[in-house]
Amino acid sequence: MTNEELYQLMKDGFDQIREEVRTNFAEVNQRLDGMDARLRTVENGISELKGKQSAIAGMRNWITTACAVGAIIISIIVAIFK
Numbered sequence: 001m002t003n004e005e006l007y008q009l010m011k012d013g014f015d016q017i018r019e020e021v022r023t024n025f026a027e028v029n030q031r032l033d034g035m036d037a038r039l040r041t042v043e044n045g046i047s048e049l050k051g052k053q054s055a056i057a058g059m060r061n062w063i064t065t066a067c068a069v070g071a072i073i074i075s076i077i078v079a080i081f082k
Contacts (some may be wrong), residue, residue, distance in 0.1 A: 001009075
């Protein structure tokens with residue numbers, strides 16, 4: 001086997017390896033893109049749930065404050081007219 005034949009044989013082998021690596025990377029990238037989309041959906045869902053919990057906590061604070069203000073107004077009115 002001459003150097004030129006050996007060179008061509010090695011070049012062909014490396015070309016085959018390169019093509020297989022490209023194919024496998026393409027498959028891995030497709031799977032990672034799918035996982036990324038699914039994780040993004042999960043993140044959005046969690047963010048929505050956290051936002052709803054924050055809104056509920058905020059509403060509880062407003063209701064508590066409104067009840068306290070109402071009680072003060074009622075007690076002032078009762079004190080004035082009694």
